Amino acid sequence: MATIKDVAIAAKVSVATVSRVLNETGYVHEDTKTRVIKAMKTLNYRPNEVARSLYHRESRLIGLLLPDITNPFFPQLARGVEDEIHQHGFRLIFGNSDENLEKELDYLQTFKQNQVVGVISATNDPEATINQDLSMPIVFLDRTGDEDEHVPSVFADSRKGGQLAASEMMKRNSKRITLIKGPAHLRTAKDRFNGALDILSSADVDFHVLTTETFSFQEAQQRAEDLFSIYPKTDGIIASNDIVATAILHEALKRGIQVPSDLQLIGFDDIPHSEWLFPPLSTIRQPVYEMGKEAAKLLLKLIKNEYIEKSTVQLPVSFIERQTTRKVDNNE
Amino acid sequence: MATIKDVAIAAKVSVATVSRVLNETGYVHEDTKTRVIKAMKTLNYRPNEVARSLYHRESRLIGLLLPDITNPFFPQLARGVEDEIHQHGFRLIFGNSDENLEKELDYLQTFKQNQVVGVISATNDPEATINQDLSMPIVFLDRTGDEDEHVPSVFADSRKGGQLAASEMMKRNSKRITLIKGPAHLRTAKDRFNGALDILSSADVDFHVLTTETFSFQEAQQRAEDLFSIYPKTDGIIASNDIVATAILHEALKRGIQVPSDLQLIGFDDIPHSEWLFPPLSTIRQPVYEMGKEAAKLLLKLIKNEYIEKSTVQLPVSFIERQTTRKVDNNE
Numbered sequence: 001m002a003t004i005k006d007v008a009i010a011a012k013v014s015v016a017t018v019s020r021v022l023n024e025t026g027y028v029h030e031d032t033k034t035r036v037i038k039a040m041k042t043l044n045y046r047p048n049e050v051a052r053s054l055y056h057r058e059s060r061l062i063g064l065l066l067p068d069i070t071n072p073f074f075p076q077l078a079r080g081v082e083d084e085i086h087q088h089g090f091r092l093i094f095g096n097s098d099e100n101l102e103k104e105l106d107y108l109q110t111f112k113q114n115q116v117v118g119v120i121s122a123t124n125d126p127e128a129t130i131n132q133d134l135s136m137p138i139v140f141l142d143r144t145g146d147e148d149e150h151v152p153s154v155f156a157d158s159r160k161g162g163q164l165a166a167s168e169m170m171k172r173n174s175k176r177i178t179l180i181k182g183p184a185h186l187r188t189a190k191d192r193f194n195g196a197l198d199i200l201s202s203a204d205v206d207f208h209v210l211t212t213e214t215f216s217f218q219e220a221q222q223r224a225e226d227l228f229s230i231y232p233k234t235d236g237i238i239a240s241n242d243i244v245a246t247a248i249l250h251e252a253l254k255r256g257i258q259v260p261s262d263l264q265l266i267g268f269d270d271i272p273h274s275e276w277l278f279p280p281l282s283t284i285r286q287p288v289y290e291m292g293k294e295a296a297k298l299l300l301k302l303i304k305n306e307y308i309e310k311s312t313v314q315l316p317v318s319f320i321e322r323q324t325t326r327k328v329d330n331n332e
Numbered sequence: 333m334a335t336i337k338d339v340a341i342a343a344k345v346s347v348a349t350v351s352r353v354l355n356e357t358g359y360v361h362e363d364t365k366t367r368v369i370k371a372m373k374t375l376n377y378r379p380n381e382v383a384r385s386l387y388h389r390e391s392r393l394i395g396l397l398l399p400d401i402t403n404p405f406f407p408q409l410a411r412g413v414e415d416e417i418h419q420h421g422f423r424l425i426f427g428n429s430d431e432n433l434e435k436e437l438d439y440l441q442t443f444k445q446n447q448v449v450g451v452i453s454a455t456n457d458p459e460a461t462i463n464q465d466l467s468m469p470i471v472f473l474d475r476t477g478d479e480d481e482h483v484p485s486v487f488a489d490s491r492k493g494g495q496l497a498a499s500e501m502m503k504r505n506s507k508r509i510t511l512i513k514g515p516a517h518l519r520t521a522k523d524r525f526n527g528a529l530d531i532l533s534s535a536d537v538d539f540h541v542l543t544t545e546t547f548s549f550q551e552a553q554q555r556a557e558d559l560f561s562i563y564p565k566t567d568g569i570i571a572s573n574d575i576v577a578t579a580i581l582h583e584a585l586k587r588g589i590q591v592p593s594d595l596q597l598i599g600f601d602d603i604p605h606s607e608w609l610f611p612p613l614s615t616i617r618q619p620v621y622e623m624g625k626e627a628a629k630l631l632l633k634l635i636k637n638e639y640i641e642k643s644t645v646q647l648p649v650s651f652i653e654r655q656t657t658r659k660v661d662n663n664e
Contacts (some may be wrong), residue, residue: 046445061446070411075402084430091442094426095412113378114393130552158456182551246608253610272402273605276578278585
């Protein structure tokens with residue numbers, strides 16, 4: 001690989017001159033600049049990013065910490081982050097934390113050791129992360145609400161999402177609702193649940209709350225079996241997320257329950273496969289890819305010390321009407 | 333952050349001594365070593381990985397290049413790679429190439445600029461990658477066959493997988509088969525197709541070949557509509573992968589076709605959601621997570637210059653019997 005010295009020799013200038021051209025600092029005569037750039041092209045010179053980063057105290061690596069890339073929610077998020085930072089010449093170091101605080105903190109340390117200049121983290125414990133005193137900006141994703149307006153974060157309006165799921169269900173005449181409560185330690189799950197509760201508690205319907213500890217298919221399948229035993233006449237289920245909704249749909253179809261004519265179902269997230277199911281799943285869409293992009297945009301501003309009007313970014317949710325819900329009857 | 337000098341002062345030794353303890357080179361008296369380690373712990377000293385990497389010409393970053401992390405096949409692969417390298421103290425820089433050669437080559441260059449010491453790549457053009465002369469080991473994933481025994485690669489036995497799909501279909505009495513041919517530029521798709529053809533061409537069945545250009549749900553949905561028009565009596569479909577199978581299942585159910593009693597369906601890959609579908613999808617399992625792990629193991633050996641018996645690793649495929657195929661009738 002050509003070095004900066006090779007370029008200097010080829011262009012008949014000093015190393016300092018090449019350096020000024022590279023970094024666009026100081027004065028360089030146009031002709032000299034042209035000659036240097038030509039030499040770089042001819043020699044296929046590529047700056048050693050690590051040496052540059054030590055010299056300028058400026059690397060182009062960003063760390064992304066997700067619970068688990070195999071959970072269908074997270075690839076879109078990762079893609080949004082990567083697409084945005086790629087445009088600005090940054091690259092992504094990535095880790096799976098498995099919601100394990102020790103593993104998260106370990107990743108944050110190794111990110112730092114690798115000269116990462118900013119982190120995006122979907123952690124359940126923002127406070128523990130902040131306490132690491134990493135001396136670099138962090139943007140939290142999907143995991144904080146409006147508790148602390150000063151902690152940079154990007155999230156969707158989960159409470160609104162829960163309200164929307166419940167009100168769309170109400171419009172469609174289910175009277176014996178099941179509301180599935182997601183993992184208690186996840187803020188977004190709590191918000192969704194409370195939003196749905198806002199609507200259901202003041203509506204004229206019976207409803208049943210089913211708790212879950214995780215968002216996994218296996219647990220949801222088990223809970224669905226329980227549900228159809230204890231509340232067989234349920235006619236409308238508001239699931240904690242799409243994976244859970246998928247398990248419920250699976251169990252309902254297995255029992256010959258007609259969806260949506262006997263049982264309506266609304267999920268949450270709008271992961272890609274929700275559209276592929278049969279019947280395709282009605283759900284509340286979180287703009288996951290956009291969340292990734294916005295987190296990346298916010299982080300890049302923080303890294304460059306640019307002015308930021310608002311450090312929390314809330315993205316809107318929307319109801320995606322597919323075929324696990326009936327059409328709204330406008331005559332009723 | 334504490335520096336190596338702070339540790340030296342606290343342990344009352346020279347910086348050179350601390351360095352010897354850190355790198356486990358040269359002689360250090362046991363008591364001195366204990367004192368140095370104690371000082372490191374007390375000061376929470378963490379070596380600056382970048383400086384170490386320049387000094388030792390040894391970084392701990394690995395680059396992973398995938399077409400698109402949002403394709404349900406790739407998160408498991410990424411997870412397998414990351415889990416393996418994490419154990420050995422390595423971290424992952426990750427990029428989406430979108431099957432675009434220019435984007436791939438650009439990533440490879442920036443990986444190199446960031447002192448990545450090895451790369452795992454699911455590229456469609458291994459030759460172009462090798463020609464980059466990156467001076468670091470590369471392991472190819474899922475994208476090469478046995479054409480070149482010397483190119484380090486990990487892949488599943490796709491041809492066997494195609495044969496398996498076709499023979500399992502044959503055992504179950506479908507007589508009017510549709511074989512879906514995956515993207516022509518993907519080696520694994522060609523191998524699957526040819527494997528199925530090995531079996532179908534010598535069997536006593538009618539069969540129809542349906543071509544596709546991608547593995548996308550949207551295209552498959554369109555092709556499924558075409559198929560049910562031109563070959564409405566097809567009673568057994570061998571899909572090019574699970575996403576395509578999902579679209580076919582969706583279209584079949586929409587038309588009221590009974591699966592599996594009137595139409596059997598076999599996919600390929602065994603992505604997580606195949607089990608969640610209703611009816612759950614019979615398919616050929618590629619051990620995706622294990623492929624990621626094996627690629628990482630192979631790369632780590634190459635990085636450490638260890639002896640490698642065989643630089644190509646082929647993993648076995650298996651038939652996963654679910655409910656889009658009928659039970660084998662042992663009396664026939």
